[in-house]
Amino acid sequence: MSQQQLHSSNTTHQAPFTTSDKEYVVGADIGGTNLRLALADMTGTIVAKWSVSTVGIRDAHIVIGLIRDGVEHLLQQASAPRSSLRAIAAGAPGVTDVNEGIVIATSYLMGWREVPLRALLESALGVPAAVDNDVNIAAIGENWAGAARGTRDFVFLAIGTGIGAGIVLNGRLFRGNGWTAGEIGYMLVPGTPEEPVERGKPGALEDIVGGEGVKAQWQNLWRENSTTLPRDATATQIFDHALDGNPLAQAILQKSARTLAYAIYNISLILNCPLFVLGGGVGMHSGLCDATRKILEQRGTRAQPQLVHSTLGADAQLMGAIRLALDTADSRLSLSS
Amino acid sequence: MSQQQLHSSNTTHQAPFTTSDKEYVVGADIGGTNLRLALADMTGTIVAKWSVSTVGIRDAHIVIGLIRDGVEHLLQQASAPRSSLRAIAAGAPGVTDVNEGIVIATSYLMGWREVPLRALLESALGVPAAVDNDVNIAAIGENWAGAARGTRDFVFLAIGTGIGAGIVLNGRLFRGNGWTAGEIGYMLVPGTPEEPVERGKPGALEDIVGGEGVKAQWQNLWRENSTTLPRDATATQIFDHALDGNPLAQAILQKSARTLAYAIYNISLILNCPLFVLGGGVGMHSGLCDATRKILEQRGTRAQPQLVHSTLGADAQLMGAIRLALDTADSRLSLSS
Numbered sequence: 001m002s003q004q005q006l007h008s009s010n011t012t013h014q015a016p017f018t019t020s021d022k023e024y025v026v027g028a029d030i031g032g033t034n035l036r037l038a039l040a041d042m043t044g045t046i047v048a049k050w051s052v053s054t055v056g057i058r059d060a061h062i063v064i065g066l067i068r069d070g071v072e073h074l075l076q077q078a079s080a081p082r083s084s085l086r087a088i089a090a091g092a093p094g095v096t097d098v099n100e101g102i103v104i105a106t107s108y109l110m111g112w113r114e115v116p117l118r119a120l121l122e123s124a125l126g127v128p129a130a131v132d133n134d135v136n137i138a139a140i141g142e143n144w145a146g147a148a149r150g151t152r153d154f155v156f157l158a159i160g161t162g163i164g165a166g167i168v169l170n171g172r173l174f175r176g177n178g179w180t181a182g183e184i185g186y187m188l189v190p191g192t193p194e195e196p197v198e199r200g201k202p203g204a205l206e207d208i209v210g211g212e213g214v215k216a217q218w219q220n221l222w223r224e225n226s227t228t229l230p231r232d233a234t235a236t237q238i239f240d241h242a243l244d245g246n247p248l249a250q251a252i253l254q255k256s257a258r259t260l261a262y263a264i265y266n267i268s269l270i271l272n273c274p275l276f277v278l279g280g281g282v283g284m285h286s287g288l289c290d291a292t293r294k295i296l297e298q299r300g301t302r303a304q305p306q307l308v309h310s311t312l313g314a315d316a317q318l319m320g321a322i323r324l325a326l327d328t329a330d331s332r333l334s335l336s337s
Numbered sequence: 338m339s340q341q342q343l344h345s346s347n348t349t350h351q352a353p354f355t356t357s358d359k360e361y362v363v364g365a366d367i368g369g370t371n372l373r374l375a376l377a378d379m380t381g382t383i384v385a386k387w388s389v390s391t392v393g394i395r396d397a398h399i400v401i402g403l404i405r406d407g408v409e410h411l412l413q414q415a416s417a418p419r420s421s422l423r424a425i426a427a428g429a430p431g432v433t434d435v436n437e438g439i440v441i442a443t444s445y446l447m448g449w450r451e452v453p454l455r456a457l458l459e460s461a462l463g464v465p466a467a468v469d470n471d472v473n474i475a476a477i478g479e480n481w482a483g484a485a486r487g488t489r490d491f492v493f494l495a496i497g498t499g500i501g502a503g504i505v506l507n508g509r510l511f512r513g514n515g516w517t518a519g520e521i522g523y524m525l526v527p528g529t530p531e532e533p534v535e536r537g538k539p540g541a542l543e544d545i546v547g548g549e550g551v552k553a554q555w556q557n558l559w560r561e562n563s564t565t566l567p568r569d570a571t572a573t574q575i576f577d578h579a580l581d582g583n584p585l586a587q588a589i590l591q592k593s594a595r596t597l598a599y600a601i602y603n604i605s606l607i608l609n610c611p612l613f614v615l616g617g618g619v620g621m622h623s624g625l626c627d628a629t630r631k632i633l634e635q636r637g638t639r640a641q642p643q644l645v646h647s648t649l650g651a652d653a654q655l656m657g658a659i660r661l662a663l664d665t666a667d668s669r670l671s672l673s674s
Contacts, residue, residue, distance in 0.1 A: 153514045165607070169511060176609025177490045184606050188599045194527045196636045262525045267607055269521050270502070272513025299533045 024080055025329055026071055026125075027321030028090035029134065030054070032110055035066055038315075039074035040322045042086070042329070044145070048077040049318075060103075060115045068124045088121055089130040089324035091137035091317045095179050101131050104179060107162075107200070130328040134158075134317050135182060136173050138279055138310075139166025141320030146312040147277045154275035155182075155267055156310070159260075159283030162206040169271065185210070189262035191255065208259040211235040211282045214252060221248045239287040257291035264296060268305040279310030361417055362666055363408055363462075364658030365427035366471065367391070369447055372403055375652075376411040377659045379423070379666070381482070385414040386655075397440075397452045405461045425458055426467040426661035428474035428654045432516050438468050441516060444499075444537070467665040471495075471654050472519060473510050475616055475647075476503025478657030483649040484614045491612035492519075492604055493647070496597075496620030499543040506608065522547070526599035528592065545596040548572040548619045551589060558585045576624040594628035601633060605642040616647030 022041055029036040036051040050070045057063060067090070075082060092115075094106030101118025121129035132140075139148070139156035148154040148168070156166040165182035167174045174181050186203030188194065193204055207213040214235035222231045226248055229241045242249035264276050278289050286309070293307045312319050359378055366373040373388040387407045394400060404427070412419060429452075431443030438455020458466035469477075476485070476493035485491040485505070493503040502519035504511045512518050523540030525531065530541055544550040551572035559568045563585055566578045579586035601613050615626050623646070630644045647653050 167607070169506070174506060174608075177611050178609050181607065181609040183609070187603050187606055188526050189603075190525050190527055190529060190531045192527060194599075262531075266524050266526075266603055269517075269524055270504070270519065270604055270607060271511075272515050272518040272520070274514050300536065 021084075022078075022080060023084050023086050023329075024075070024078065025086050025322060025325035026074065026088040027318045027323075027325055028067055028070075028088060029137075029317040029321060030063060030067075030090055030092050031134070032093055032107070035063065035070070036318060037067065037070040037074060038318045038322060039071075039078055039080075040325075042326065044319075044322055044326060046318075046322070048074045050074050050077075058111050060112060060117065060120065064120045064124050067121065071125060085125065085127050087128045087130070087325045087329035088125055089132070089137070089321045089328055090117060090121060091132055091134035091321050092117060093134050095183070096131055096133045096136075097179050098130075098132050098175060101129070103131065128328050128331075130324050132173075132324065133164075133166075133175075133179070135164040135166045136175065137166075137320035137324060138312075138316035139168055139173060139277075139320065140323050141312055141316040141318070142277050142279070142310055143168055144323040145319050146316060147308050147310055148275060151275055153271070153273050154277060155264075155271070155273050156277045156279060156316075157260075157264070157283055158280040159209060159211070159278065159288075160280040161212050162202060162210040163263075163280075163283075165267070167271070167273075169273075184263060184267070187263050187266070189259055189266065191259055191262070205259065205263055209256050209263070209282075214238055214256060214282065217252045217255070218249070221252065223248075235282045236285050239282075239285045243287045253287055253291055257288055258295050260288070261292045261295035261299070264292070264305060264307065265299060274305055276305050276307050277310050278307065279313070279316050281314075284310060284313055359415075359417060360421050360423045360666075361412070361415065362423050362659060362662035363411065363425040364655045364660075364662055365404055365407075365425060366474075366654040366658060367400060367404075367427055367429050368471070369430055369444070372400065372407070373655060374404065374407040374411060375655045375659060376408075376415055376417075377662075379663065381656075381659055381663060383655075383659070385411045387411050387414075395448050397449060397454065397457065401457045401461050404458065408462060422462065422464050424465045424467070424662045424666035425462055426469070426474070426658045426665055427454060427458060428469055428471035428658050429454060430471050432520070433468055433470045433473075434516050435467075435469050435512060438466070440468065465665050467661050469510075469661065470501075470503075470512075470516070472501040472503045473512065474503075474657035474661060475649075475653035476505055476510060476614075476657065477660050478649055478653040478655070479614050479616070479647055480505055481660045482656050483653060484645045484647055485612060488612055490608070490610050491614060492601075492608070492610050493614045493616060493653075494597075494601070494620055495617040496546060496548070496615065496625075497617040498549050499539060499547040500600075500617075500620075502604070504608070504610075506610075521600060521604070524600050524603070526596055526603065528596055528599070542596065542600055546593050546600070546619075551575055551593060551619065554589045554592070555586070558589065560585075572619045573622050576619075576622045580624045590624055590628055594625055595632055597625070598629045598632035598636070601629070601642060601644065602636060611642055613642050613644045614647050615644065616650070616653050618651075621647060621650055 027038045035054045038046045039048045040046045092103045095104040103115040103117045106112040117131045118129045135158045142148040152171040185206040187205040218238050242253035364375045375383045376385045377383045429440045432441040440452040440454045443449040454468045455466045472495045479485040489508040522543040524542040579590035
């Protein structure tokens with residue numbers, strides 16, 4: 001109330017900041033199971049979060065509707081008018097043409113093909129939008145505010161159901177000629193099956209390292225008398241069980257760690273990359289990170305990349321999306337000025 | 338004679354070009370067995386070549402002395418004065434800090450450590466110099482005048498005694514954080530031994546695909562009654578023998594091709610790279626290229642990079658060095674103007 005009075009009595013153009021003067025951006029993390037949004041101020045500080053299930057939702061227009069609802073909700077939560085929104089950026093779980101703002105293809109979970117996500121967001125929200133692959137966006141987040149802060153060359157490895165890499169070279173994301181750089185799920189290392197895999201099916205590497213692959217290995221090895229863990233355990237439960245000393249689970253953890261170490265070793269040779277950041281639901285498990293680091297260390301000095309955890313965890317993508325939204329707001333500002 | 342008269346009677350500053358007005362650059366390819374030089378005019382056309390054996394020579398100052406001798410010889414051959422030399426660029430068989438102009442380390446053949454090659458060349462020849470790793474320089478050559486002309490993303494694979502990659506991304510060489518990007522000799526793929534290798538010893542990948550590895554496999558399999566080829570055959574002789582139908586040689590060629598295909602497949606996944614150019618004495622063998630391409634094609638559409646031969650062959654490094662020398666002459670010109 002007193003602020004309102006102060007405001008109205010102010011005769012200069014430089015009004016003191018009230019809540020309604022603040023500007024915001026939205027970062028969005030579009031996933032096959034959840035849609036997560038965060039509202040941040042122009043310093044990148046998150047002021048509100050919102051999420052909703054996307055299980056069973058495939059239609060991009062429905063996802064856009066959910067995002068619009070979520071943005072309204074976030075602005076209300078922050079008592080901010082619609083006009084205070086400056087930009088939005090979204091990470092999508094698929095191959096994304098950043099220049100055109102189009103999600104070229106996602107996995108079978110979403111089934112998107114050639115979705116003009118940027119244009120849909122801009123028309124739904126009336127603000128500039130940017131889109132990128134979700135793993136790339138998580139790498140931006142770790143580079144801005146996480147485990148790779150200030151690093152010019154690193155690889156972010158997201159291990160969840162499958163595995164993907166966000167590659168930062170010379171301080172910039174490297175997305176590749178056809179936007180698929182870092183799609184390493186099909187990589188071949190000692191121990192992976194050599195048979196070609198049908199497109200859309202899990203690749204050789206994620207079959208061993210990814211969450212679904214870990215679960216499948218457990219189901220194959222599982223015997224009622226050899227464990228207290230159920231046959232349908234999750235990857236992180238299986239890795240916990242390994243740390244508790246169960247030999248079956250330890251064998252699976254070791255195989256995953258060895259396979260992951262070989263993949264990291266190969267990438268570090270090719271790119272001469274000194275830092276790898278492990279993220280994603282499965283990648284965040286300390287047992288996997290520790291076992292993988294030990295195997296890398298045994299390989300000697302030729303390529304000895306540092307292996308660390310994501311420090312942003314599940315927020316890496318949201319933070320990256322916020323960073324991208326801030327950049328988008330800035331670039332549109334400089335274009336119009 | 339008439340040109341000389343024309344020249345002397347010409348009163349403007351724009352004298353017509355005589356032989357002595359022409360300017361040149363030198364490209365140098367420093368190898369463990371040969372030093373090769375080429376003199377080129379400012380359009381990049383080679384006007385003279387020179388080479389000398391470097392077998393048994395480890396001292397960088399002796400190599401510099403040989404280069405100085407060679408440059409004198411080339412200039413004489415072209416009837417060009419010393420003052421017509423504008424720049425030199427050299428490729429060295431080792432990890433090279435391009436910014437500082439220092440060869441950080443070469444293999445045991447040369448045994449160089451921290452050799453300030455650029456400064457040595459500049460002081461020996463009195464012209465601006467540039468240095469880079471030999472495989473990177475070959476990639477520059479293929480990009481300028483060879484199989485990757487006009488391509489913004491490709492990988493040049495040099496397979497000789499060992500294996501190395503020159504990586505061009507977004508139209509620029511990617512050299513890596515510590516100048517070792519593309520040092521893929523230690524890469525691990527299905528079929529390579531998993532045991533860590535001592536530094537300096539051949540890596541897992543080159544042990545199967547590189548020339549020395551191919552020879553060693555032949556020596557292991559060789560039986561007097563099963564082949565007319567001697568036990569100490571070279572890799573290209575063994576691949577020729579495979580194309581002639583010898584089963585032992587065919588098994589080795591197939592194993593090399595499969596291992597190489599897996600390495601290319603992995604690199605193409607990581608970098609989303611559409612073109613691979615095979616070069617080097619072993620890599621130029623059509624049997625290896627054809628067999629590798631066939632295996633890549635069988636892996637399906639997920640990553641289907643094009644695999645082609647180097648079109649410059651043994652001249653790839655010389656051409657790349659000439660291109661680099663031309664750029665060096667240009668950049669020094671623009672710095673001084």
